[in-house]
Structure formats: structure tokens, C-alpha cells
Amino acid sequence: MASATFSVPKPSLQGFTEFSGLRSSSASLPFGNKKLSSDEFVSAVTFQTSAVSSLGGYRKGVTEAKLKVAINGFGRIGRNFLRCWHGRKDSPFDVIAINDTGGVKQASHLLKYDSTLGIFDADVKPSGDAALSVDGKIIKIVSNRNPSLLPWKRLSLQLQAKDIPTYVVGVNADAYNPDKPIISNASCTTNCLAPFVKVLDQKFGMQRFLFSPFRPMILVTDHVLLTFSGIIKGTMTTTHSYTGDQRLLDASHRDLRRARAAALNIVPTSTGAAKAVALVLPNLKGKHNGIALRVPTPNVSVVDLVVQVTKKTFAEEVNAAFRNSAEKELKGILKVCDEPLVSVDFKCSDVSSTIDSSLTMVMGDDMVKVIAWYDNEWGYSQRVVDLADIVANNWK
Numbered sequence: 077m078a079s080a081t082f083s084v085p086k087p088s089l090q091g092f093t094e095f096s097g098l099r100s101s102s103a104s105l106p107f108g109n110k111k112l113s114s115d116e117f118v119s120a121v122t123f124q125t126s127a128v129s130s131l132g133g134y135r136k137g138v139t140e141a142k143l144k145v146a147i148n149g150f151g152r153i154g155r156n157f158l159r160c161w162h163g164r165k166d167s168p169f170d171v172i173a174i175n176d177t178g179g180v181k182q183a184s185h186l187l188k189y190d191s192t193l194g195i196f197d198a199d200v201k202p203s204g205d206a207a208l209s210v211d212g213k214i215i216k217i218v219s220n221r222n223p224s225l226l227p228w229k230r231l232s233l234q235l236q237a238k239d240i241p242t243y244v245v246g247v248n249a250d251a252y253n254p255d256k257p258i259i260s261n262a263s264c265t266t267n268c269l270a271p272f273v274k275v276l277d278q279k280f281g282m283q284r285f286l287f288s289p290f291r292p293m294i295l296v297t298d299h300v301l302l303t304f305s306g307i308i309k310g311t312m313t314t315t316h317s318y319t320g321d322q323r324l325l326d327a328s329h330r331d332l333r334r335a336r337a338a339a340l341n342i343v344p345t346s347t348g349a350a351k352a353v354a355l356v357l358p359n360l361k362g363k364h365n366g367i368a369l370r371v372p373t374p375n376v377s378v379v380d381l382v383v384q385v386t387k388k389t390f391a392e393e394v395n396a397a398f399r400n401s402a403e404k405e406l407k408g409i410l411k412v413c414d415e416p417l418v419s420v421d422f423k424c425s426d427v428s429s430t431i432d433s434s435l436t437m438v439m440g441d442d443m444v445k446v447i448a449w450y451d452n453e454w455g456y457s458q459r460v461v462d463l464a465d466i467v468a469n470n471w472k
Contacts, residue, residue: 143169143468150176151320155187156457162198162210164461168468173216174208180217184208192375192453193424242355244270245462246409246428252466261463262356264456265314265349265368268379268429268448270356271410272398273307276444277360279397280385281306305359310383312350312366317373317452318343334370343370376419377452379429381445388441395433402431413449422449426458 147154154174161167176183180202187208188200203209207216242260243249247270252259261267322329322338329335333343350366395412402410411430422430428450435447450456 142167143464143471145169145171145464146173146175147171148175150174150178150183150186152453153457153460155190156193156453157460158187158210159193159196160454160457160461161464164465167465168471169464171215173218175218175220177219177221179219180205180208183217242266242352243463244356244428245459245466246271246406247274248356249463249466252470254470259463259467261456261460262352263347263349264450264452265316265347265377265379266352266356267456267459268314268377268450268452269312269349269381270353271401271406271428272431272446272448273353273360273364273381273383274357275397275401275406275410276383276385276394276446277306277357279306280387280389280394280444282386305363306385306387307360307363308384308386309363310350310381312364312382313380314347314349314366314368314377315380316347316368316370316377317375318370322370338370339372341372344368345370373419375451375453376422377450378419378432379446379448379450381448383444383446385442385444389438389444390441391436391438394438394444394446395431395436398431398433417449419449422451424454425449425451426455428455428459 147157150158154176158171158174161169161171174183178186184200184202187210188196188198190196198211200208200210203214206218207214209215240258240260241253241256242262243252244262244267262270318338322334322343323336324339325337327335331345333345336343345368347366347368349368350364353364354361398410399412402412408426409428411425411427412433413430414433416434417432429448430450432447432449435445437445439445
């Protein structure tokens with residue numbers, strides 16, 4: 077999984093830039109032969125960076141002085157992110173550096189030629205020994221596994237370290253706190269799950285009046301309106317394409333199941349995506365759990381959610397709620413598909429999740445089953461760019 081570090085001064089959000097281009101859980105980061113925890117990584121990088129902004133007040137829209145962005149790790153998400161960013165018009169931020177241990181030649185080649193996305197429709201080539209060029213845009217390449225030695229300060233990149241809030245675009249990004257400069261975009265599965273879980277929780281709750289027993293019930297001032305959460309409890313299974321963390325052939329791995337050949341097996345493993353939903357929807361804390369099944373496909377995954385809801389409902393009503401949200405507050409984030417499609421049909425989908433309406437079920441009028449597809453690379457990378465846009469548009 078890739079991570080992005082931004083600093084934001086403004087609580088209200090600006091719109092996303094238009095997309096016009098081609099169409100994954102926290103992990104410790106390597107420090108030589110040692111694994112660094114996220115806290116150690118943040119501390120090490122902070123030592124090399126400056127957190128002082130010379131500008132005051134808030135700015136709206138695209139600023140003249142663009143936000144400088146570095147990509148730490150140029151794997152699947154890093155390269156998808158760069159392609160997504162390159163395909164947007166008038167981006168408010170500027171990618172100036174990439175840290176990748178493979179070096180310039182590999183970074184350039186793997187950005188240009190991709191087995192999943194195809195050939196990048198851009199002029200990509202090395203620019204000397206320490207940079208690559210993308211349609212004439214020069215991006216510096218550094219190769220260092222030690223975060224304390226990364227040259228972010230020399231490149232005028234800024235970073236602060238403390239608590240790291242999690243944001244999912246379309247779910248809680250409107251509550252963006254500019255006082256927390258390091259932010260997380262959650263995982264690809266959380267980005268798929270959280271938007272439609274939010275719809276279920278909001279649309280299938282109930283409201284009840286609590287009346288005072290000491291006064292006549294006709295007195296409006298003597299009762300309280302209670303709102304009950306829509307979701308009581310639930311479980312989630314993501315059938316997830318294999319990732320680079322698995323083994324091509326049986327080999328050593330800390331997870332004995334992920335040690336087995338990825339292209340030959342269905343591999344059950346853990347996922348924090350269901351519990352992570354509570355980071356963006358706090359009222360659902362303790363109500364979700366789930367697992368992942370890694371399968372022999374290179375891209376596109378699907379979430380199977382089963383929840384008990386407070387309000388009695390039926391499948392058509394559930395789908396109608398999704399359609400309504402997909403056309404309004406979750407436009408560009410959530411879609412509803414009525415066709416009998418398969419995973420490859422969702423490759424390079426820009427949205428976070430696509431509801432498969434024909435597979436929505438309701439059992440006993442309160443147990444809801446929802447199936448949602450997502451491109452765990454491209455769709456997730458679009459949300460990382462969206463979040464970076466929000467940061468840049470609100471940079472002080």
C-alpha cells in the first residue's frame with residue numbers, strides 16, 4: 077500500500093479537478109534490514125523535514141505556488157497514482173520526487189509498460205541518472221531505504237508528525253482537520269466498503285420519540301427524538317486479487333497462507349478494512365469484522381457485506397437508496413451496475429465501489445447482503461489523487 081503525506085490549513089473542501097487520463101492496510105517500512113513501525117518511520121522522516129509554512133491564512137482553488145508532492149515507494153499504487161495525476165487537467169499539486177529502490181531505469185520502464193494498465197500514453201524516459209521525464213516533466217528519483225536519509229528537506233517538502241487521522245473521500249473528507257498535517261487515505265477495501273456502508277447506516281436506521289411520563293404526551297417540548305443507527309452488526313469478505321506481498325511460488329512468509337503460490341491458490345488472510353470503517357464512521361465501532369480471500373487474478377476485487385439493519389426493508393429499497401446516493405452526494409464515488417458483469421469489466425473503474433444490484437439480497441426483512449466491485453489499484457489511486465487535490469486546494 078502506498079501512503080501520501082500532506083499538510084492542510086483549511087477545514088472546508090474545494091472541488092476535485094477534472095479527470096481526463098488513462099484509465100491497498102498499514103505496513104512497516106524497511107530500514108536497512110530492520111522493519112520500522114509507522115511511528116518510527118514518521119519520526120525518522122520528520123527529522124529530515126521542515127514543518128514551517130511561510131504563508132498565512134487560507135486560500136481557495138488552485139494556488140499559484142503548487143503543493144510539492146513526493147511518492148515514497150513506486151510500486152503498484154505509486155505508479156497508478158502518477159498515471160492518475162498525469163491524466164488530470166490543471167492539477168493543483170506538483171509531483172517532484174520519487175523514492176524507489178529500483179532506480180531510474182526500472183522506474184521509467186515500469187511506468188511506461190504495465191501488464192495490467194497497458195502502455196502509458198505519455199513520453200516516459202530516463203533523464204540522466206537521477207530523474208525521469210514524463211512528457212517533459214522532470215521528476216527526481218532517489219533510492220534510499222533509510223527514511224532519515226531521504227532528501228525531502230532539500231526538495232522543500234514539508235512534514236509534521238503526530239496523530240494520523242483517516243479520511244475516505246465521499247465519507248468523512250468534509251470533516252478534514254487542517255491541524256493534522258499527516259493523513260491516511262485508508263486502504264482500497266475500506267474505500268470500497270465505507271461509502272455504501274454509510275448509505276446503509278443512514279438510510280436504514282430508525283427514529284423514535286421518547287416522551288416524559290410526568291407530562292401529557294401532547295406537549296411537544298416534553299419529548300426527545302432518538303435516532304438509532306441503521307447497522308446493528310455485520311461481517312465482510314473481500315475476494316481480493318493477489319498482491320505483491322504474496323509469493324509467486326511457495327516460499328517463506330510471516331503469514332503461512334500468503335507463503336503459498338498466489339497464482340495457484342485461494343488464500344484466506346486477514347484484513348483490517350471492516351474495522352477501519354469505524355475510523356471514518358465512528359458510530360460503527362465494534363459492529364464490523366471481516367476476512368480476505370486472495371484469488372489468482374491480478375486486479376479488481378469484490379466485497380461481500382452482510383449486515384443486520386434496524387429498519388425493515390427489501391432488496392429493491394436498498395438498491396434505490398444506493399442509486400439515490402450515487403446520483404447525489406456520492407456521485408463519482410459510488411455506482412450501481414444492473415448488468416451481469418464479471419471482474420475484468422471493472423478494470424480501471426474510477427469510482428471507489430460499484431454495487432452489483434442483481435446480487436443484493438434481504439433475508440427476513442432486516443439482514444442485508446450487498447456485493448460491490450472495485451479496482452483495488454486504479455480506483456484507490458484516484459482517491460489518493462482526490463485527497464491530494466483537497467490538500468493542495470486548501471494549502472496556506
